[in-house]
Amino acid sequence: MRDRLIAALVTIFISVVGVAQEPTSDETVMDLEQLSQAFSWNFDTPIEVETVADGLHVFFGIGGNIAVSIGESGVLVVDDQFPEMIPKVNEAIEELGGGPVDFAINTHWHFDHADGNKALGPAGSWIVAHEHSAEMMAKDNIINLVIAKYKQDAYPPDARPVISFGDLMTFHFNGGDIELIHAGAAHTAGDVAVIFRKQNAVHFGDVFNKLGYPFVDVDSGGSIDGMILFCETVYAELNEDTIVIPGHGVVTDMPDLAAYIEMLKTVRQRVKALIDDGKTMDEVIAANVTADLDEVYGDVSQSLGFINRVYTSLTK
Numbered sequence: 001m002r003d004r005l006i007a008a009l010v011t012i013f014i015s016v017v018g019v020a021q022e023p024t025s026d027e028t029v030m031d032l033e034q035l036s037q038a039f040s041w042n043f044d045t046p047i048e049v050e051t052v053a054d055g056l057h058v059f060f061g062i063g064g065n066i067a068v069s070i071g072e073s074g075v076l077v078v079d080d081q082f083p084e085m086i087p088k089v090n091e092a093i094e095e096l097g098g099g100p101v102d103f104a105i106n107t108h109w110h111f112d113h114a115d116g117n118k119a120l121g122p123a124g125s126w127i128v129a130h131e132h133s134a135e136m137m138a139k140d141n142i143i144n145l146v147i148a149k150y151k152q153d154a155y156p157p158d159a160r161p162v163i164s165f166g167d168l169m170t171f172h173f174n175g176g177d178i179e180l181i182h183a184g185a186a187h188t189a190g191d192v193a194v195i196f197r198k199q200n201a202v203h204f205g206d207v208f209n210k211l212g213y214p215f216v217d218v219d220s221g222g223s224i225d226g227m228i229l230f231c232e233t234v235y236a237e238l239n240e241d242t243i244v245i246p247g248h249g250v251v252t253d254m255p256d257l258a259a260y261i262e263m264l265k266t267v268r269q270r271v272k273a274l275i276d277d278g279k280t281m282d283e284v285i286a287a288n289v290t291a292d293l294d295e296v297y298g299d300v301s302q303s304l305g306f307i308n309r310v311y312t313s314l315t316k
């Protein structure tokens with residue numbers, strides 16, 4: 001889930017209700033059409049391709065970043081955006097010399113990363129996800145975005161993972177190891193980081209978001225402590241030259257990831273100190289604990305949703 005989405009929802013909420021401090025969102029359950037309208041999502045958006053290493057590309061469109069491995073074994077993608085984008089994804093793969101998608105790995109079950117399963121699954125791709133994400137895709141879910149809620153319906157059987165796993169899984173594919181690591185619940189309870197050993201690159205899913213403060217899906221098992229642990233665990237598997245693909249936003253590097261982890265720890269520590277002082281959610285938000293971080297990670301409206309989720313996960 002992108003934080004810009006939260007920021008936009010905050011803006012909508014403020015304009016409709018006139019307050020920002022006490023978002024009570026029970027009445028606001030959106031569907032994809034409403035979300036798309038609210039954020040001017042346009043499925044006519046073209047796919048942009050960035051080749052990050054030999055045989056490894058990142059596709060940008062609408063929704064989460066897609067990592068694409070093309071080689072002698074076939075085609076493997078990490079995340080798949082929306083079904084409306086899949087014809088363009090397939091076209092871009094073809095232009096890069098690839099064929100049909102053999103494997104689609106979902107970093108987690110959120111719609112903006114996994115809805116494309118609805119096109120890839122029926123076309124014959126093998127869908128792979130963490131076992132918790134596979135469970136979530138099999139049922140109706142409400143994602144609590146703090147300011148509003150989004151209803152993600154169960155996927156049809158042919159859009160769900162045919163392979164799921166617990167902590168670790170390795171593909172020996174396209175001449176190198178592709179490692180799937182679940183380092184505990186973080187952004188959701190079913191997150192996977194995907195390490196491409198041959199190209200020395202990693203796709204982090206939404207545990208690392210480059211579009212501002214991250215969204216922590218606390219209602220479905222995510223937590224700030226889990227985010228930090230997940231990032232540190234995967235970081236330890238990498239090296240200083242690893243190419244870092246975030247769930248959203250530009251491809252980046254290890255120093256940027258290190259700074260992000262530091263930000264998570266800083267905000268967590270500041271919010272925890274205020275909780276220990278007996279402060280309420282409103283008081284913590286009013287304390288503006290991210291003031292010195294907003295320039296890099298987003299404006300006040302973006303930090304509001306983040307602080308809310310940090311506070312909630314630390315007081316649950």
Ligand SMILES: [Zn+2]
Binds near residue numbers: 001002108110187206
């Ligand atoms: Zn997400």
